[in-house]
Amino acid sequence: MMKRPSFAIYGILGAFVLGSAFPFYWSFLVASRDNSVLTGDFTLIPGGNFWTNAVRVFDTVPFWKALGNSFLVSGTVTFSVVLLSTLAGFAFAKLKFRGRGVLFLFVVATLAVPTQLGIIPLYMAMAEFGWAGELEAVIVPNLVTAFGVFWMRQYLLDAIPDELVEAARMDGCSLWRAFWHVALPAARPAAAMLGVFTFMQSWNDFLWPLVVLNADNPTLQVALEKLQSGYYVDYSLVLAGTTLATVPVLIVFLVLGRQIVAGVMQGAVKG
């Protein structure tokens, strides 16, 4: 039996975790105060003005619309990335076809390509399609990722025995049905993780939504930027906005934190 570590280790880790959590608390702290208390004598006890400030957020930016837009965009993107990655990942992991090696090499090679740098032609295309300001503009350019295909392929390689696909084919199962009834159920754990990560990434996306969306139809991140970009920054207002925007993320983290930790650690071993 390994011995339990000393208190010093718990102390250092505890300090690190407190430091990790502190900015969230600080955001709530400033948001709960009155704007007149901006002097240097800080206190760690919240004031009673949070709801007043939150209501001012709702009056300043279309917060609920932004929240709904963020859910719609991230949900659609996640659905598409998970489905198309599992489909392609299954083919790369378990099916034999001419050109498989070369095509997969292409996927691996593009993993690191900074596609974000292509925003100028994307912007021209969106203007051409009349999508500027519309949610299509932030959904369509994110429908697939090379990482997703790579991740699903690595997982399915071991998760499905080759004999299972063969057996399904012998029974006269089409490949589509084999995908639907064999691969998809087997892929569930990895697909769930890919889903969580894709959702978070899409939720946090900022540069591109800032380019194509406007203040009337924003995602949550763009709405926060609009709150902050006034000539004079009213911090109790702005940080009420960031606190409100953080709440859904914290709920997700409390519910799925265990899986997110496992996902990060597995990604490291497989990647």
Place this chain on the structure above:
Amino acid sequence: MTATLSKVDRGREQASLPRPPRRYRMSNLDAKVSPYLFVAPFFVLFIAIGLFPLLYTAYVSLFDWEIGDDDPLFIGFENYSTLFQDDQFWNALFNTFSIFLLSSAPQIVVAIVIAALLNANLRARTGWRMGVLLPYVASLVALTIIFGNLFGPQYGLVNDVLGLIGISPIDWQASTFGSHVAIASMVNWRWTGYNALIILAAMQAIPKDVYEAALVDGASALRRFFSITLPLLKPTLIFVVVTSTIGGLQIFTEPKLFEPSGGSGGGAEHQYQTVVLYLYQSAFQGFDLGYASAIAWVLFMVVIAVAGLNFFLTRRAVK
């Protein structure tokens, strides 16, 4: 088509067998065509929305192309020659590297230490791991705004705390080095725990008997860490360094939102304007798409070159 395919196949493999049933021929076609149909949506979409725009950026960079321009003028490499004499571009490149170095180096050292601590036989293991990962899930925009407040020049908490130990307030926004430290601390705060978990996963993959052998030989804990753990972490450290390079050189959100009034200059003297922020400013506030494309393409080359160099150096350093 179906007939030809199955005939060829039969000719090769099943010459002596009777004609197979129709269902089998269908499934033969299925086996040939379906894999391509499965990978096609990814490739079609990825090329259309990922690769093509990136390559088309190189094309746009050869034009004097304003937003809404119907008939852009071809000017060859003029955007590039202007860019290479543009002080603001070199400044942005310097800022990007400065922020990147201030964030990546300390981050990896601290991440290794945290990973080593997490690797101890802790009570409530998962709880600690979730604790260090907390910043990773937070919204980057929200965090940057919060950090902007913490590093506020007048009433910011960081200056208050420094005041307690007798350091006079620093104007984090106004100075080059100060703003870089503030922005790097946002990056560090967000990514250290995440990288610690990746390194932890690699540490746990090291077989126990290697340590036991060293223990028998009387190697100290420190010695075991430097002679066993660190070298075996090499592939993971390369992965961490390369991914943080690719992300770090494209840093945008932090410098964009560190400027409170919504500007894109990266401060009055561009003291914390990064390359992607300059790209954004040129394209969407200066409306000069051709020039911004040249910036994007040069940065693309820089990212590839630095990631490659990093890969090479990390491989040699941790041997």
